[in-house]
Amino acid sequence: MANSPSSKPPRGDIPLFKVALPPPELLMPRLQSVLYSGQISEGEPVAAFERGFGDLVGNPHCLSFYSGTAALHIALLLAGVAAGDEVISTAMTAEPTNQAILHAGATPRWADVDPSNGNLSAETVAAAITPRTRAILVVHYGGIPAPIAGINAVAARHGIPVIEDAAHALGARYDGRVLGSHSAFVMFSLQAIKHMTTVDGGMLTCADPALLPKGRRLRWFGIDRHAPRTEVDVSEIGFKYHMNNVNATIGLAQLEVIQPLLDRHCANGRSLDAALAGVSGLEICRFEDRAAPSYWFYTVLCDDPEGMSKHLAAHGIASSKAHKRNDLHSVFASSRRDLPGLDRFYARMLHLPCGWWVDDASREYMVEVLQRGW
Numbered sequence: 001m002a003n004s005p006s007s008k009p010p011r012g013d014i015p016l017f018k019v020a021l022p023p024p025e026l027l028m029p030r031l032q033s034v035l036y037s038g039q040i041s042e043g044e045p046v047a048a049f050e051r052g053f054g055d056l057v058g059n060p061h062c063l064s065f066y067s068g069t070a071a072l073h074i075a076l077l078l079a080g081v082a083a084g085d086e087v088i089s090t091a092m093t094a095e096p097t098n099q100a101i102l103h104a105g106a107t108p109r110w111a112d113v114d115p116s117n118g119n120l121s122a123e124t125v126a127a128a129i130t131p132r133t134r135a136i137l138v139v140h141y142g143g144i145p146a147p148i149a150g151i152n153a154v155a156a157r158h159g160i161p162v163i164e165d166a167a168h169a170l171g172a173r174y175d176g177r178v179l180g181s182h183s184a185f186v187m188f189s190l191q192a193i194k195h196m197t198t199v200d201g202g203m204l205t206c207a208d209p210a211l212l213p214k215g216r217r218l219r220w221f222g223i224d225r226h227a228p229r230t231e232v233d234v235s236e237i238g239f240k241y242h243m244n245n246v247n248a249t250i251g252l253a254q255l256e257v258i259q260p261l262l263d264r265h266c267a268n269g270r271s272l273d274a275a276l277a278g279v280s281g282l283e284i285c286r287f288e289d290r291a292a293p294s295y296w297f298y299t300v301l302c303d304d305p306e307g308m309s310k311h312l313a314a315h316g317i318a319s320s321k322a323h324k325r326n327d328l329h330s331v332f333a334s335s336r337r338d339l340p341g342l343d344r345f346y347a348r349m350l351h352l353p354c355g356w357w358v359d360d361a362s363r364e365y366m367v368e369v370l371q372r373g374w
């Protein structure tokens with residue numbers, strides 16, 4: 001057929017994820033310098049990276065960690081979560097979201113997701129509140145902002161803090177502002193395949209700067225790093241969760257190059273939203289007008305995601321469900337409950353490539369392949 005898509009994309013196979021590191025000429029001299037500086041643990045590069053990251057997400061109250069999971073654990077502790085508490089959460093996420101709740105000694109209580117995008121809603125969160133609810137953990141799944149204004153309004157009525165898990169959503173906007181300052185706490189992951197990586201790392205922004213000293217103590221054995229070591233009293237359980245100067249040096253270089261990459265994720269996602277809206281057999285995700293996703297990957301909904309995935313693979317385009325719904329794991333067995341919205345979303349969703357590595361020709365090819373049906 002004359003207008004049939006070729007079996008291979010224009011520039012080789014299109015992966016679902018790709019590691020983005022700054023160009024070697026920018027990164028390597030700085031890495032060499034920090035590695036042999038004699039100061040590779042937490043020091044000024046970490047503080048500088050926190051300031052720079054705070055600028056990127058519009059919140060100066062920023063703490064770095066060695067992982068997003070560690071950042072979530074400390075967020076839960078700063079929110080007052082303790083053994084025996086419940087944290088409202090979603091099962092449609094990566095496991096660390098909910099493992100962090102277990103780390104804090106609490107139990108996830110699933111709120112159902114909106115089957116049109118996989119995110120929690122204000123209604124499902126409100127329905128899940130119990131007298132034991134101590135925090136609400138909201139994931140912006142795949143980079144689509146959850147309805148945080150409504151969720152924060154519910155939370156405020158009950159005096160419960162909201163923690164956003166923005167691991168998939170660096171650069172996404174809500175009410176015109178990048179995520180990072182809409183809730184009591186916002187966590188970002190800097191793990192290998194996220195929008196921005198420091199190889200591994202995590203960031204936590206806090207609405208209340210008074211919590212920062214405690215966060216700094218908890219991430220380093222319960223000790224204030226600036227106090228004379230023999231004079232401090234450790235009065236709480238602390239962790240080895242801090243970021244080091246090597247990861248922070250990568251992060252500082254990333255901050256110089258990341259914005260065009262984030263912009264490319266967003267532009268690709270918006271183009272796919274427009275181009276796929278009318279494709280038969282496929283639904284695009286719906287979200288609030290006030291939300292502007294940063295499309296870590298591109299989520300589509302259809303009745304035969306397996307068939308669609310095979311069709312895409314035959315044309316060199318990677319796709320996958322990426323995550324197993326967490327309520328199926330035995331470690332979360334005590335949280336099980338009916339989640340009809342999640343049943344529908346999980347059965348129908350598939351994630352497609354959307355990142356900075358997808359150029360215009362590849363994106364148009366993806367659309368063409370999907371227009372052909374599967």
Ligand SMILES: Cc1ncc(COP(=O)(O)O)c(C=O)c1O
Nearest residue numbers: 067068069094096097167189191
């Ligand atoms: C939704 C979500 N939350 C939390 C995390 C944990 O982040 P990290 O791998 O940096 O610990 C990840 C990624 O792994 C994630 O995808």
